[in-house]
Amino acid sequence: MGDRITLAHGNGGLLTHELVDVMKREFSNRILDELADAAEMKVGKSRLAFSTDSYVIKPLFFPGGDIGKLAVYGTVNDISMKGARPLFLSLGFILEEGLGLDVLKRITRSVGLAAERSGVKIVTGDIKVVEKGAADGVFINTAGIGVIERPGVSISGRARPGDCIVINGTIAEHGMAVLNAREKLGFSSAIKSDCRNLNFVAERCLAVCGSIGCMRDLTRGGLATALNEIAAASNLGIEIDEKSVPVRRDVRALCDVLGFDPLYVANEGKFIAFAGEGDARKVARAMGRPSAVIGRVTRAHRRQVYLRTRAGADRILPALETDQLPRIC
Amino acid sequence: MAEKVGPAATRKIRLMEVCGTHTMVIARMGLKKLLPPSVELVSGPGCPVCVTPEHEIDRALAVAEKPGVIMATFGDMMRVPGSRKSLADIKASGGDVRVVYSCLDALEIASENPGREVVFMGVGFETTAPTVAATVLEARRKRTGNFFILCNFKTVFPALSHIGSSKKLRVDGFICPGHVSVITGSRPYEAFASLYKKACVITGFGDADVLKGVKRLIEKVKESDFKVETEYGRAVTRQGNKTARQIMNRVFRTADARWRGLGTIPESGLALKKEFARFDAGRRFRVRVPAGKTVKGCLCGEVLQGYKSPGDCRLFGRACVPSRPVGPCMVSSEGTCAAYYKYGV
Numbered sequence: 226m227g228d229r230i231t232l233a234h235g236n237g238g239l240l241t242h243e244l245v246d247v248m249k250r251e252f253s254n255r256i257l258d259e260l261a262d263a264a265e266m267k268v269g270k271s272r273l274a275f276s277t278d279s280y281v282i283k284p285l286f287f288p289g290g291d292i293g294k295l296a297v298y299g300t301v302n303d304i305s306m307k308g309a310r311p312l313f314l315s316l317g318f319i320l321e322e323g324l325g326l327d328v329l330k331r332i333t334r335s336v337g338l339a340a341e342r343s344g345v346k347i348v349t350g351d352i353k354v355v356e357k358g359a360a361d362g363v364f365i366n367t368a369g370i371g372v373i374e375r376p377g378v379s380i381s382g383r384a385r386p387g388d389c390i391v392i393n394g395t396i397a398e399h400g401m402a403v404l405n406a407r408e409k410l411g412f413s414s415a416i417k418s419d420c421r422n423l424n425f426v427a428e429r430c431l432a433v434c435g436s437i438g439c440m441r442d443l444t445r446g447g448l449a450t451a452l453n454e455i456a457a458a459s460n461l462g463i464e465i466d467e468k469s470v471p472v473r474r475d476v477r478a479l480c481d482v483l484g485f486d487p488l489y490v491a492n493e494g495k496f497i498a499f500a501g502e503g504d505a506r507k508v509a510r511a512m513g514r515p516s517a518v519i520g521r522v523t524r525a526h527r528r529q530v531y532l533r534t535r536a537g538a539d540r541i542l543p544a545l546e547t548d549q550l551p552r553i554c
Numbered sequence: 555m556a557e558k559v560g561p562a563a564t565r566k567i568r569l570m571e572v573c574g575t576h577t578m579v580i581a582r583m584g585l586k587k588l589l590p591p592s593v594e595l596v597s598g599p600g601c602p603v604c605v606t607p608e609h610e611i612d613r614a615l616a617v618a619e620k621p622g623v624i625m626a627t628f629g630d631m632m633r634v635p636g637s638r639k640s641l642a643d644i645k646a647s648g649g650d651v652r653v654v655y656s657c658l659d660a661l662e663i664a665s666e667n668p669g670r671e672v673v674f675m676g677v678g679f680e681t682t683a684p685t686v687a688a689t690v691l692e693a694r695r696k697r698t699g700n701f702f703i704l705c706n707f708k709t710v711f712p713a714l715s716h717i718g719s720s721k722k723l724r725v726d727g728f729i730c731p732g733h734v735s736v737i738t739g740s741r742p743y744e745a746f747a748s749l750y751k752k753a754c755v756i757t758g759f760g761d762a763d764v765l766k767g768v769k770r771l772i773e774k775v776k777e778s779d780f781k782v783e784t785e786y787g788r789a790v791t792r793q794g795n796k797t798a799r800q801i802m803n804r805v806f807r808t809a810d811a812r813w814r815g816l817g818t819i820p821e822s823g824l825a826l827k828k829e830f831a832r833f834d835a836g837r838r839f840r841v842r843v844p845a846g847k848t849v850k851g852c853l854c855g856e857v858l859q860g861y862k863s864p865g866d867c868r869l870f871g872r873a874c875v876p877s878r879p880v881g882p883c884m885v886s887s888e889g890t891c892a893a894y895y896k897y898g899v
C-alpha cells in the first residue's frame with residue numbers, strides 16, 4: 226500500500242480491503258472479524274443486527290434518487306441482508322457552509338419518506354457544519370439496528386456447496402445513472418438509479434426458504450466484487466453464466482459506449498440470495514420479475530469466481546481492483 | 555457463439571489485434587480458448603496510454619506540479635507511473651489534477667478559471683485527435699488565453715508499417731482498429747496489406763463483431779487473401795470521415811514521435827501547427843526532464859510489439875499489479891497486461 230490515501234481506496238475493491246486490514250489490527254474482535262455488512266450480536270434472548278454506512282455521493286440529486294434516500298435504504302438493506310427486520314436508524318449530517326436551506330429540506334424530506342417506506346424510525350441524530358470546501362455539500366452517516374425474529378434463520382457471509390445464486394433484477398443502473406449525471410456526459414437516457422429498500426423482498430424470500438444461508442446487497446464494486454467476497458469467505462468456488470445476468474438494453478449500450486463492464490458497476494436496489502437447488506425457483510418467484518438464477522457454488526477453483534462468457538468460453542471473474550474508467554478511443 | 559471460431563488452420567498462424575480495446579474485449583470474451591490451437595493471438599501497440607514514453611509522463615508530471623496549473627487528463631493517464639510518481643500521486647499531494655471525459659471539458663475548466671492555466675494531457679490516435687483539434691479551434695474562436703495542450707498524439711499507420719516490416723516477428727494477419735478506421739476509412743490499409751502481404755480485417759468491438767472478424771481473418775490468411783475487409787460496415791467506410799480528418803489536419807502537422815518500446819518512428823506523431831503554437835503546453839512550460847528509463851525488468855515495450863506476452867515478464871502479477879503498476883500496460887484500461895491479469899489469460 227502507498228503512503229497516501231487515494232480515491233481508489235474508497236471504491237469497495239481490493240484497496241478498500243487493504244485499508245480495512247490496517248484498521249482491524251487496532252480493534253479486532255470476533256464480531257467485527259466477520260466483516261459482514263451488518264454485525265450480528267446476541268443481546269439477552271434477542272438476536273440483533275447492527276450496521277453503519279456513510280454517504281458522500283455526488284451529485285446530491287440524481288435520476289431515481291438522492292443522498293437522503295440512499296442514506297436510509299443503504300443501511301436498511303445491510304441490516305435486511307442478515308435476515309433482520311430493520312427498526313431504528315441514527316442520522317448524522319455534516320453540512321458544508323453555504324449549503325442552501327432548500328437543498329437540506331429536500332434531502333430531509335426524502336429521508337423521511339424513505340424511512341416511512343422502509344418501516345423504520347429515525348430515533349437519534351447529529352448535525353455538524355464545516356467550512357466551505359471541507360465537504361461536498363452534504364455528507365450523511367446512518368447507523369441502524371434490527372432484530373432477527375424468524376426462528377432458524379442463520380445468514381452468514383458464507384455459501385454452501387451446491388447453492389444456486391438468485392438475483393432480484395437488472396444490474397448496473399445506479400452506477401451508470403449517477404455517472405451520467407455527475408459527469409454531465411450528455412447522454413439522454415431513461416436510466417435511473419435502482420435505489421430502493423430491500424427489507425420486504427428479503428423477508429418474502431426467507432418466508433419461502435428459511436434455509437437461505439447467505440444474502441448480499443450489491444453496492445460498490447458491483448456483482449463481481451460481491452461474488453468474490455463470498456467465494457473467499459466461504460472457501461468455495463462460484464460459477465456464473467454471463468447470459469443469465471439481467472442487464473437492461475439501454476444500460477448495456479451505455480456501458481459499451483464508455484467501455485464499462487456492468488458486472489462491476491454499483492447498484493443500490495439489488496441483492497443476491499444463495500439457496501439450495503430445489504429452492505432457487507421459489508426464491509426467484511418471491512423476488513418477482515426480472516429476477517434470475519445466475520450461477521452456482523462449487524467445490525472447484527476455491528475462492529475464485531468463474532464466468533461463462535456470452536461467447537461460450539470460461540474465464541476468471543476477478544474482484545474490482547481499480548475503478549473502471551471510460552475508454553479514450 | 556460457443557462453437558470453435560474459424561476453420562482449423564493447417565499451419566501455425568499468428569494474428570495481431572492492433573487496438574487495445576480489442577485486446578480487452580478478446581480477453582473478456584475468453585476468445586483465445588475458442589481458437590484452434592494453431593492460431594496464436596498477439597497484442598499490438600494500439601493503446602495510446604501504453605505507447606506514451608516515460609519522459610512524456612515525466613514532462614506531464616513536471617507541468618502538473620507548476621503553481622497555478624490545472625492538469626486535465628483522461629482517467630487512464632492518472633495512475634501511469636513516471637520515473638518518480640503518477641498524476642494520481644500529485645493529486646493526492648494537493649496538486650490540481652482533474653479527470654475529464656473530453657478535451658472540451660478541459661476548455662470549460664479554463665473558461666471557469668481565468669486566473670489559472672489549464673493543460674490538457676493529449677494522448678490518443680486518429681480517433682481522438684479530431685475532437686482535440688476542434689477544441690483548439692473553439693479555444694481560438696473564444697480567445698481563451700489560459701488553455702494549453704500537451705501533445706502526445708500518434709497515428710496508427712506508421713506503427714503498423716513498423717510491425718509489418720519486422721523481421722523479428724512474423725504476423726500473418728491484423729485485426730484492425732475499428733474506431734481509428736471510422737476516421738481514416740479502410741483505404742489506407744490497402745497499400746499496407748498489398749506491400750507487406752498481410753491479411754487485414756477491420757472489426758468493431760461487440761462480441762459478435764470480434765468473433766466474425768477473427769473468423770474471416772483466419773480464412774483470409776489461409777487463402778492468402780490480402781484484400782482489406784471491413785466487418786464493421788455500420789461505422790466504417792472506405793473513405794472514412796473526411797470532415798474529421800480536415801479538422802485534424804487544419805490544426806496538427808505530422809512529426810516524428812517516440813513510442814514506448816518501438817522507439818522513434820518518423821512522421822508518426824501529431825504536433826500543433828505554428829499558427830496554433832500559443833496552445834502548445836510544451837512551448838509554454840519549458841520543463842526539463844531526464845531522458846526516461848524503463849524500470850528494470852519491465853517488458854511493456856516488447857509486449858506492445860507482440861514479441862513477448864505479459865506472462866514472460868517476471869514483474870507481472872508480482873511487483874506489477876493494477877493497484878501498484880510498474881508499467882503502463884498494467885494500468886491502462888486497454889493495456890495488454892491489465893487484460894491478461896484481470897481475465898486470467
